[in-house]
Amino acid sequence: MKSHFIYLMALSALMFSCAKDNFTEPKSTLSGQILYKGEPIGMESGLGMQLWQPGFGKLGAINVFVDPKGSYSAILFNGNYKVVFPKGRGPFRTIEKDATSKDTLYLSLGGDQKLDVEVLPYYMIRTANFSGSENKVGVLAKLEKIITDANAKDVERVSLYISKTQHVSRAVNIGVTDVDGATIKDLNNIIISTNVPAIVPTQDYVYARVGVKIKDVEDMIFSPVQKIDL
Amino acid sequence: MKKIFYIITTIMLALSSGCNDDSFLDRPPTGLLSEEQVWGDEGQVLSLLGNLYNRYYDIASVKNWESLGMYNEAFYSNAGSYGMFQSNGWGYGNEFTWDYGYIREMNLFIQKCTAADKLSAEVKERFLAEARFLRASYYFEMVKREGGVPLILEPMTYDFSGDPSYLRHPRAKESEIYDFVISEAEAIKTLVPANVGEKSRVTKAAVLAMQSRAALYAGSIAKYGTTTPAVTLPGGEVGIPANLATGYYTKALAAAKEIINGNAGAYVLYTKKPDLSENFSSIFYDKTNNSEVIFVDDFKLKSGKVHGFTISNQPRYGAEEEEGGRLNPSLNFVEAFEKLDNTFAPIPTVNAAGAPIYYNNQIDIFANRDARLAGTVMLPGTAFKGRNVDIWAGFQLANGTILSGDDRGAQKTLPGKTVPEQVVGFDGPIDGFEFTAQTGFYLRKYLDPVVGSGQRGVQSEVWFVRYRYAEVLLNAAEAAFELGQAADAAGYMNQVRARAGLVTPLKAAEITFDRIVHERRVELAFEGHYIYDMKRWRIAHQILDGNAITAANLSTDLGKATKRNTQPWGLWSYKVYDPASPNNGKWIYKVTKLSRVTGAGRFQMGNYYAFINDEVVNNNPKIVRNPNH
Structure with a gap:
């Protein structure tokens, strides 16, 4: 009799926890890209936007990570969100639409949705023609200065990164050559080359990317990753 | 039977009515002290104050071995810690501290101690000054980590009205918190004793040392903050206007000079031992008549307040427990030590033609260097607790290959021999093998040479130094340099350098920003200064720029303030085995990149x-959020 009672207690405890735990998971996918006039902006992965959902008491940001191609995605509950970039993040300026909302985007999510965010980059890498020869990777890059008003900033350096894999960034690379911004005379004709070190195990290709560091801006702007046969 | 029962009951009832109910029920508790009892007794107040002392915040301390080697000054030879070298950055919230409970208790202490009338005026004055020092110290710690914070100087109380919004205070400006720390120091410096023998309680020198450091930090943030405009807030919660720099540097120099002139007691650099390296490491464990140390977090054996820093970092070979060797100073750090002629040079592993240099003894490669190198780092070929460390990575054979093992002291048979022998040191280095000297070095600073210090049941009573005289001299040197008094700066800095064996004085013209940065890095390494120094000069993002270090750029720009330090490298020694060669039995060194990094x-x-x-x-x-968050 007594043991029956214990079983009953255990069973009811299980049933309670089931009921508590069974929230429906978030299902709506928010995805999109960070664009300038329809063109994606290449960055380093990890750089985040923040989503804020007001109306539930205490606030905390949902950090959304951006991949090297400038696209992002997040699976969320339906509801109203504010989308912001933390101040000072990104190789770009955000666009202020009006005085009240400033650069905040208001989003009402009710199912899968695409949201492309338009920003104003300091520079765009217009072309990046890579060439590979034995033990060497070269690039001819063109830069366009997008912001030319009082907020304009100089190029601090342009760098050519090469890597064994598609992950090419400041932290992940096997070779890098920097060109100081002050020595660049013509933004339309930037030539950089870098030596490919011995790769173990040997492979006859590398991945390469050009990055631009803008003065006083932390995050760099990058060209798309390209596979180069040596 | 019944009769007896009635009689007993009657007697008991009669007796019970005789009790005094009031005093029976209203007894003083034996487990709690009342306010009057505490504030009427000097000893009780001191123990309250002791509690506040024990809650002092240090960004790094011997209580946490990992904290002392942060930001790639050391590799962590500990299997659970490799992740530190596999990530590409640091969390924004790692250093966050917001202990307003501590501040409230200090405010309460100050309020109640001020009201206490049973303490003698003299004792009360000292207690109050000590509490104010601890409060200023914590505000200093917060402003270093978060910038301006709400400055609360009264204990706040909630009135249970349902609306706590009146308890909310905005952040003060960064400069206002620094001003508060400096002015508190100015106010209490005469209220505490000037006593060189007192290390764990606040003395005049401790107050002045804090004042000098705080003013120096504020001055450099004002001056160098202009190079990172992104790290400011419009309300001044972060960032100090550049025009205040000179004022802060002047205050920093004045406070440091007061100690140097002997106004706070006779502090001098520690020079008791003839061996300069041993002398340098002794500063941190010699607790008798130490004239250099100003203020410490003290420990005592068999008192319950001991620490296990020596257990964590003792050489693994012959360790008193089956662990140790966790902090391995990096080659980057080792190469930062100058040669005795005041020049920078990489550790010479190869000659100009690229051929290896052969050394008769392991230690020879480090000859003619700043004595602080061997005082801070346990080099191969040196001893700890009378036993030589056994750090060597293997045999270099005649055909160019290396014979090594993957276990501590592993044995293999050398070519031409029949009996296996040891082919790798009992202290490693073995790549990816925890507790061995994976960079080729162990740490010496703060290791306790007393027998038993490496045992878990005993541990160590070596103190953690928060302020010492050498730092005061370097504060003075930096402030004087920034104020354009290069000759004075050289004078202060040369005292510290001479103690380390760098007896050729630097001339006034040789004092540069790079020199100031370098001197603090090597003198104050593994003491919790590195990160705050990099931050206040706004060079952290240049030193730690996210680019990998190649062997080629490891040894360039050695004396430069912004020298890259993103990955710890190692330096491994090999014994030459080539019986036909005159180099047989000699040592060569190889710069090594660790696979875990x-x-x-x-x-x-x-x-x-x-x-x-x-x-x-x-x-x-x-509360305003910090920039870039």
Whole structure:
């Protein structure tokens, strides 16, 4: 009799926890890209936007990570969100639409949705023609200065990164050559080359990317990753 | 039977009515002290104050071995810690501290101690000054980590009205917190004793040392903050206007001079021992008549307040427990030590033609260097507790190959021999083998040479030095340099350098920003200064720029303030085995990249000031978030 009672207690405890735990998971996918006039902006992965959902008491940001191609995605509950970039993040300026909302985007999510965010980059890498020869990777890059008003900033350096894999960034690379911004005379004709070190195990290709560091801006702007046969 | 029962009951009832109910029920508790009891007795107040002392915040301390070697000054030879070198940055919130409970208790102490009338005026004055020092110290710690914070100087009390919003205070400006620390120091410096023998309680020198450090930090943030405009807030919660720099540097120099002139007691650099390296490491464990140390977090054997820093970092070979060797100073750090002729040079592993240099003894490669190198780092070929460390990576054979093992002291048979013999040191280095000297070095600073210090049942009573005279001299040197008094700066700096065996004085013209940065790095290494120094000069994002270090750029720009330090490298020694060669039995060294180091740390602008918790901002919407968060 007594043991029956214990079983009953255990069973009811299980049933309670089931009921508590069974929230429906978030299902709506928010995805999109960070664009300038329809063109994606290449960055380093990890750089985040923040989503804020007001109306539930205490606030905390949902950090959304951006991949090297400038696209992002997040699976969320339906509801109203504010989308912001933390101040000072990104190789770009955000666009202020009006005085009240400033650069905040208001989003009402009710199912899968695409949201492309338009920003104003300091520079765009217009072309990046890579060439590979034995033990060497070269690039001819063109830069366009997008912001030319009082907020304009100089190029601090342009760098050519090469890597064994598609992950090419400041932290992940096997070779890098920097060109100081002050020595660049013509933004339309930037030539950089870098030596490919011995790769173990040997492979006859590398991945390469050009990055631009803008003065006083932390995050760099990058060209798309390209596979180069040596 | 019944009769007896009635009689007994009657007697008992009669007796019970005789009790005094009031005094029976209203007895003083034996487990609690009343306010009057505490504030009427000097000893009780001192123990309250002791509690506040014990809660002092240090960014790094011997209580946490990992904290002392942060930011790639050391590799962590500990299997659970490799992740530190495989990530590419540091969390924004790592250094966050927001202990307003501590501040409230200090404020309560000050309020109640001021009101206490049973303490003698003299004792009360000292207690109050000590509490104010601890409060200023914590505000100093907070401003270093978060920038300006709400400056609360009264214990706040909630009135249970349902609306706590009157308890919310906005952040003060960064400069206002520094001003508070400096002015508190000015106010209490005459209220505490000037006593060189007192190390664990506040003395005049401790107050002045804090004042000098705080003013120096504020001055450099004002001056160098202009190079990182992204690290400011419009309300001044982060960032100090550049025009205040000179004022702060003047205050820093004045406070340091007061100690140097002997106004706070006769502090001098520690020079008791003839061996300069041993002398340098003794500063940190010699607790008798130590004339250099100003203020410490003290420990005592068999008192319950001991620490296990020696257990964590003792050489693994012959260790008193089956562990140790965790902090391995990096080659980057070792190469930062100058040669005795005041020049920078890489550790010479190869000659100009690229051929290896052969050394008769392991230690020879480090000859003619700053004595602080061997005082801070346990080099191969040196001893600890009378036993030589056994650090060597293997045999270099005649055919160019290496014979080594994958276990401590592993044995293999050398070519031409029949009996296996030891082919790798009992202290490693073995790549990826925890507790061996994976960079080729162990740490010596703060290791306790007393027998038993490496046992878990005993531990160590070596103190953690918060302020010492050498730092005061370097503060003075930096402040004087920034104020254009290069000759004075050279004078202060040369005292510290001479103690380390660098007896050729630097001339006034040789004192540069790079020199100041370098001197603090090597003198104050593994004492918790490195990160704050990099931050206040706004060079952390240049030193830790997220680019991997190659062998080629490891040894260039050695004396430069912004020299890259994103990955710790190692230096491994090999014994030459080539019976036909005159070099047989000699030593060669190889610069080694550790396989566990795969990331390259990038210090982001958002790392300069800690991320303020969402919980804090939610509770107090007046709190402004830090830049880049």
